[in-house]
């Protein structure tokens with residue numbers, strides 16, 4: 001690995017100033033579970049790593065019934081998955097953050113790093129998308145906010161400029177009769193990258209008969225995680241019977257643009273999109289009734 005400088009600023013302003021000064025030669029460092037591997041393999045170069053784990057705003061996690069969840073970008077996945085409010089109000093985020101790597105990786109790996117790495121298979125990203133999370137960003141020109149659903153632009157490339165930092169993720173508070181679920185398929189039970197990941201979010205109507213709103217996000221089936229909008233819209237106003245779920249699954253397959261690679265073939269991925277979409281929708285509907293799903 002090429003030698004690099006290391007700095008661990010204590011404030012956001014210092015971190016942004018370092019990024020501005022060093023430009024493309026600097027990289028923010030959170031848990032390092034993607035970045036250090038990439039530097040070691042020569043997939044990325046950096047002359048300066050700016051460790052963001054000492055900045056209080058990035059390490060805080062706070063839930064407020066009006067504001068929702070404010071999740072600092074550098075909070076480790078283990079803390080996210082164990083947080084009582086996240087477990088109570090955002091179980092789909094626990095589904096995603098709680099399966100990244102093994103338990104040792106999750107002590108270091110962060111949800112913010114998972115998003116900024118912008119991998120098509122990042123497990124935290126589809127849940128954040130269906131939960132309508134926004135990425136709060138700081139840079140030399142001030143703050144801005146971007147929906148997570150438009151944050152990833154290409155594999156490894158995000159909406160962040162070289163001198164910008166992800167500060168936090170903001171998730172709106174959950175409403176009544178809403179539920180969400182993230183499921184992935186991996187050949188191994190743990191320490192594996194998703195062949196396909198699907199997040200589903202639903203809201204029942206007041207009589208718990210029909211679906212009044214839905215969102216579906218797909219991972220590992222295109223160059224970025226994506227929202228399967230037509231699949232979700234087809235569910236609105238429908239009773240979630242087999243025909244409705246099968247139609248959503250078929251439309252989700254149409255939204256997917258999978259490739260053949262070492263982890264899975266085009267056809268296997270298409271098949272998995274349908275299977276996981278149905279299962280994630282069923283589980284999300286259960287959660288939206290306040291019921292526990294199998295394995296919880």
Ligand SMILES: Cc1cc2nc3c(=O)[nH]c(=O)nc-3n(C[C@H](O)[C@H](O)[C@H](O)COP(=O)(O)OP(=O)(O)OC[C@H]3O[C@@H](n4cnc5c(N)ncnc54)[C@H](O)[C@@H]3O)c2cc1C
Pocket residue numbers: 027028029030031032033034035036037052058073074099100101102105108109110111112113114115116117121122123124160164165166167191192193194
């Ligand atoms: C053994 C192993 C198993 C893994 N298993 C999984 C898995 O099951 N699922 C999965 O999705 N991933 C997996 N990963 C990948 C990785 O652990 C995750 O993507 C993790 O969430 C990355 O977080 P991090 O804090 O380590 O990010 P880092 O490696 O520190 O950073 C990742 C990228 O984001 C940038 N970055 C980080 N924080 C910020 C910020 N605040 N602002 C701007 N840019 C920032 C960095 O510059 C870098 O480009 C695995 C990795 C390993 C080594």
